[in-house]
Amino acid sequence: MTALATTADALPAPASSPRRASRWATSLALTLIPVGLALVACGVILAGLGVDPIAFYRDMVTASVVRTSGLYDSIARMAPILLISCGLIVVFRANLWNLGMDGQYLLAAAFVAGLGPWLMTQVPVIVGWIVLSLVAMAIGAAWTIIPAWLKSRFGINEIVTTLMMSFIGVGLAVVLVKGPFDGPGGTPQTDVLPPEAMLADIPGTNVHIGVIVALLVCLITYLVFARTSFGTRLDVLGANPRAAVHLGIDVTRLIIVAFLISGALIGLAAAVDIQGIFAYMRSDWNPSYGLAVVPLVFLARLNALAIIPFAAFFSLLSIGGLYATRRADLPSDFGLLFTGLMLLFMVGIQYLYDRRSRARDSVVRRTRRSAEDD
Amino acid sequence: MTDVLTPSFVTTVIALGITAAVPLLYASLGEIFAESSGVLNVGLEGMMLSGAFAGFVVTLETRELLLGLLAGGVAGALVSLLMVLFCIRLGLDQIVIGIGIVLAAEGATSLLYTTWFVGSRPRLPAIDELAVPILSELPVVGGSLFTQPLAVYVGLGLVVVCGWVLRRTTIGLNVRAAGERPDSLDAAGVSVVRVRTLAEVFCGALAGVGGAYLAIVQAGTFGAFVTGGVGFIAIVIAMLARGRVYWSILGALLFGMSLSIATALQLVGIAIPTDFVFMLPFISIIVVLILFARQARLPSALGLPYHRGSR
Numbered sequence: 170m171t172a173l174a175t176t177a178d179a180l181p182a183p184a185s186s187p188r189r190a191s192r193w194a195t196s197l198a199l200t201l202i203p204v205g206l207a208l209v210a211c212g213v214i215l216a217g218l219g220v221d222p223i224a225f226y227r228d229m230v231t232a233s234v235v236r237t238s239g240l241y242d243s244i245a246r247m248a249p250i251l252l253i254s255c256g257l258i259v260v261f262r263a264n265l266w267n268l269g270m271d272g273q274y275l276l277a278a279a280f281v282a283g284l285g286p287w288l289m290t291q292v293p294v295i296v297g298w299i300v301l302s303l304v305a306m307a308i309g310a311a312w313t314i315i316p317a318w319l320k321s322r323f324g325i326n327e328i329v330t331t332l333m334m335s336f337i338g339v340g341l342a343v344v345l346v347k348g349p350f351d352g353p354g355g356t357p358q359t360d361v362l363p364p365e366a367m368l369a370d371i372p373g374t375n376v377h378i379g380v381i382v383a384l385l386v387c388l389i390t391y392l393v394f395a396r397t398s399f400g401t402r403l404d405v406l407g408a409n410p411r412a413a414v415h416l417g418i419d420v421t422r423l424i425i426v427a428f429l430i431s432g433a434l435i436g437l438a439a440a441v442d443i444q445g446i447f448a449y450m451r452s453d454w455n456p457s458y459g460l461a462v463v464p465l466v467f468l469a470r471l472n473a474l475a476i477i478p479f480a481a482f483f484s485l486l487s488i489g490g491l492y493a494t495r496r497a498d499l500p501s502d503f504g505l506l507f508t509g510l511m512l513l514f515m516v517g518i519q520y521l522y523d524r525r526s527r528a529r530d531s532v533v534r535r536t537r538r539s540a541e542d543d
Numbered sequence: 544m545t546d547v548l549t550p551s552f553v554t555t556v557i558a559l560g561i562t563a564a565v566p567l568l569y570a571s572l573g574e575i576f577a578e579s580s581g582v583l584n585v586g587l588e589g590m591m592l593s594g595a596f597a598g599f600v601v602t603l604e605t606r607e608l609l610l611g612l613l614a615g616g617v618a619g620a621l622v623s624l625l626m627v628l629f630c631i632r633l634g635l636d637q638i639v640i641g642i643g644i645v646l647a648a649e650g651a652t653s654l655l656y657t658t659w660f661v662g663s664r665p666r667l668p669a670i671d672e673l674a675v676p677i678l679s680e681l682p683v684v685g686g687s688l689f690t691q692p693l694a695v696y697v698g699l700g701l702v703v704v705c706g707w708v709l710r711r712t713t714i715g716l717n718v719r720a721a722g723e724r725p726d727s728l729d730a731a732g733v734s735v736v737r738v739r740t741l742a743e744v745f746c747g748a749l750a751g752v753g754g755a756y757l758a759i760v761q762a763g764t765f766g767a768f769v770t771g772g773v774g775f776i777a778i779v780i781a782m783l784a785r786g787r788v789y790w791s792i793l794g795a796l797l798f799g800m801s802l803s804i805a806t807a808l809q810l811v812g813i814a815i816p817t818d819f820v821f822m823l824p825f826i827s828i829i830v831v832l833i834l835f836a837r838q839a840r841l842p843s844a845l846g847l848p849y850h851r852g853s854r
Contacts, residue, residue, distance in 0.1 A: 214654075218654070218658050266638065268642075315829065315833070319832060319833070319836055322836070323836040325782075325832060325836055326583075326782060328585065328638065328778075329775060329778050329779045329782065330829070330832060332772070332775045333775070333776075333779065333825045333828050333829050333832075334825075334829065336772050336775075336821075336822065336825040337822050337825045337826055337829065340818050340819070340821050340822035340825075341822065343818045344818045344819060344822075347818065460642055460645065460646055461646065463639075463642055464642075464643070464646075467639060498661070499654060499657060499658070500653050500654060500656075500657040500767065502649060502650050502653035502654065502767055503650060503653075503654055504650070505646050505647070505649045505650030505653070506646075506647055506649075506650025506651050506654060507650065508646050508650075509643050509644070509645070509646030509647025509648070509649070509650055509651075510643075510647055512639065512640075512642065512643035512646065512647075513625070513629070513640065513643040513644075513647065516629060516635050516636065516639055516640060516643070517629065517633075517635075519635075520629075520633050520635055
């Protein structure tokens, strides 16, 4: 599967500055056009359903940016999106597919919400934050072990195994919240983290420090791929597994490590979300960021810094979309339609662009493709 | 436990199990065709969901099960045309497009359902009224085993026919060649794009029928995400089947039974949390994968777009 060949083409390469500028312009166009097309297509669908699209989009922006509380919500929402995105970038660049984010996230969230309120009475708050985050990372990572092992040992397609594990993880999280982690009271939900145990806010705002952590993780992920041999090995594995073997890379180990990191970052997203925003977990709660984050990661061309504006856009979309869909009497799943269309447009636009530039670098391309086929 | 294993209990398990197995049977059969031809159809869940919605709407309007299943098949085939256009014709990434199809189908069906049926949440009449009379009146041993709707028998028949087509006919040879050695197939003068297109549309249609059956017969209604991951299980079954269609029966029954045993236990008063019931099929698939890991194999050109003369 040469899945990421197109994205690898678009990664910034060392070039003279005028070429770099035109590359930037191209990347920007390849990114903004699909977003714009999805906005237009959804506007048409909204109009078809008898909803004024302009008012809908205006509601969305008002609720997520113009109002201060909405703005803080949107920024805070970026934290889990960024962390999940980084978790996906690590595996996607190695051409591995971890699509079990929902299970890894929710299971980690159940443990944080279940153990947190008790733990916070036992240890200082800062120790509690660190321990809970580590627990969440361990849970998230543990949930990728079976797919990683099946993939590295037997070559079993990880898409389906991670998805299966995701369904199990979601179910298990519900069982845990209804069972051992169930707090007092009628509704099946965990105890609530006391306000003083919640992640501290960035001074002067209502946004918790988890956002800073997430931004740091983005920077680190970017540097790992730009500066370290580990990142390069992941890229080589993604570009050409056979070449990776010939280069003496321990592919089995690399696959497992990549999956563990991916799961750990997704677990961290849950820890930040529960400790920063939600404070407890109800058994029917599932934000299911899952598949919706995938388009963002591809729009950002698997670049951990480029993901930041997309995460901001998506946060705006989900915070504002919730309000706008409620006002328009539509289900909140409307956002899924938007992201799905965005993904399809993105791949289509990329294709048109590739076809135009194919003539230019056909020699390079043909060489590479024959190398992949052999 | 002995008093649980009464004939009526066994009957319930079988009846519920078969009902739950049918959507999976159709979908995995389609996926086997698509995968054999070299197309990893990740969008299967989206096709099932579209089929479920179309089947639900048509059955609600016409009160005809067969029309509903047909509509589901048409809807699934239409959605599969997206895969055909983007992945087979243009050679774009099958996984990304597949995810896009799943997301868009989830959003679109949920949106349409809420807009059209907001508040009313209609249910379909019980399937007994729609069951095919001749077969349901057959005198049988084993109770419910033979009072199944026509779709069950058609499904089993399809497995036999598909197995024959895939193994013994030129069409089947072409499909398998498109998955294993597309360049050889092309050299033999057969269009890889065309073979894959046919396999993909066939897969979409079967997935749509399976989804329609799930909504009309099994659930009796439509709801957002009504397929709940069945499409993904079907992909696993197709992978384990390695092109052997009879495995789709085995896989579908394994899934169906693991669901129905838990439901039947609840009916006789042994409480198993429903959340555990929900996990059971996925756990059994993972266990099967771990036990039979060596046997799962995919066609060598699976997921690779075919560009003529690219070698």
